[in-house]
Amino acid sequence: MSRYYYYLILINMVANIIASVPAILLHSHKDGAVSAMILAIFVGTFLVTVYTRFFNAFPGRTLPELLQKTTAPWFYRPFVFFLAVMWFIAGVITLITFVFLLIRYLTPEMSINLISLTLILSVIFGCLMKTERVFYTVEIILLITIPLILFIFFKAYNNDHLEWDYVKDAALYVNKWPNIDAFSACFFLFLGVANLTIFNRFFTEKQKFGWKQIFIIAVIAMATLFTTYFIPIGFNGLENIGELVYPWISTSDSLRMEYFIIERVLFVFLLFYLGIAFLSILIHWHASMEFLKFVFNLEKIKYKGKKFGKFIPVPFFIGISLILVQLLNEYRLFLYTHYFYNALIVIFPSMCFLFLFIKRRMKYAEQANQK
């Protein structure tokens, strides 16, 4: 597979650490989080395989294009709009979580609107770029941040104060039935592949996707899930882990690098994750914008010979995010995120049936073309 494909998957996995995923997982530490994680690895890897195989069969085609060819307008227009909304929500969740983090830990005196506006404007600028440029941005930022984030993880694993007895204790809760909330949170990690619905435009050549690639993805997923769940437990204990609002922030605050430029790892960690969060929002909102462009034919809207259609969603994006940042508090953000993740475990697997349908229709279309 092209390395850009892995970026899509990797970002969704790594970005979850600052989102609500660890909080949801650790919330059910005594009722089936561990078994849910194991189950999610199997189901998630399977879903990744199905999605990748499907889009691999149609190199360079996006999902809206395929839908246009195979289904009726009354179906695909609302459906693609629905996808646009969903991708927007995914981005907005990361955005709001990160704005809350910044205001709590980094800049408590700044106004919340200013923080969100700074983030939104930089992301919006990126969203309007062409798909391949989005990929290049992703690559550059990942190259800078990932080694440093891996270094922080290494420091965490290597820390004397990481108590493995707590980790073992937590792992022993494996004999509980999987918890549905925990499962949906883990499942979200694998949904980076769903970005192919738009980003498949970039992969114009048929890619190789065999057992080796599946294996790599499964291993990355396992490592991320293990780190996400067990490292906070090793640092913060098992009993009251559920009371931490941002488990990973508390964990990175428990790390100390006495010979580093900044002793308190928390700030370094937040800064690098700002990069990752930016990428995550960028990818989601770019996909959302592209969906909207398709639904409303925004490319064709002209004023005095100038195309300005693609700018139409921008004020909506900014407006809705700013309103939501004001409206939500930590608890409700957590609750709605929770509902959103739970909805995703129904929506994405059922999209596989749609794929089957499209595949059959495309086959007939090709046969008809040959005749």
Added chain:
Amino acid sequence: MLNKQIKNRLGFLLLLPLFILLSGCEFKDIDKDVFVAMIAIDQSDEADKPYKITLKLYEPSSSFKDAPQPTYSYLTQAGETLSEAIRLMEAYSDKELQFGHTKLIVIGEDLVQADKSKEILDFLLRRPDIQMIAWIAVGRPSAEKIIKMVPQGETSAYPELFNYFDHTGTESQYIVTTYLFNFRRDMKAWGIDPVLPIIRINEKDSHFEIDKSLIVRDSMEPHEFDPLNTSLYTMLTKGTDRADLAINEDDEYFIARIDRLKTKHSVTIKGGNKIELDIKIKLYGYISESKKNLDSKDLPFYNKLLKAESEEKFTKFFTDMKELGFDPLGFGLDYRSRTLHNRRMSKEEWEEAYRNAKINLSVTPQLKSTGSIQ
């Protein structure tokens, strides 16, 4: 051509109003902030205001040459809650109090004795600006006295008290280092009890003495470790890798200098609610002081003495802990990490079993040399 130039100028003019946005950041200037070096939390004498907080603040100075001596200012306030005291103090200070650089939290001994650790912890953890890697210690006789003392020879940049704990300065077997996150974790779990260092002041020489420690547990009277037990504790928990052990047996008197330690502890479950505690300790080192001449040939003999002496000391330590019901090493945690949660004894059963446990302790001495002389 001309048209383009005009367009560019117009664009530039349009951009100009954007400079209004550059009104500076919304941060407070650094000279409007005052950084808190240490927090001391004590019990106050007033009944309706049980907490007394003292803050040690760094006094800003323009350069090192202007202030070769460290200068601090202090704020003290009692309050019904910790936040109330802090809020009142904010009114006494002309600058914004910044807790982000607080590296040490000292709790007064009477407050720890009064079993108030939970309330204090809640406050410290809830504030996002207090570091989880701050050290936490017990102050004797009071926390306020500890943080108000400036020892001789302190440099202005870095309070001396930090050096004791950060493992870049002194490394002593008597100094227990406990981080805030460590304290929280072990305080809230069952099966392991946190140990806090006790900071005392030597009034005459005006320097600190940190060689004792306190083991605390929720709703139990804390137990104090004397210097010997403190050093045994740090040796067992890898808090130190250098330690001295005095051996005084069979007319021999020498000091074993340990420079490498390996310890392992685990619980063996023997059917029913019977358990055994297994502790294996390996001591590597050399002899650093002796009252008699030593002979390199006799190293096996010295090793035997070291084994007997250290086994006696460690066994005493564990027997005491067992009888008091404290679990500094985390045997309970070890037990939890090896039995499925639905087949575990309850907390009460475990405590009963722990009190009756048999101790299997073995020390493997590895004295390699008699030092530079025989």
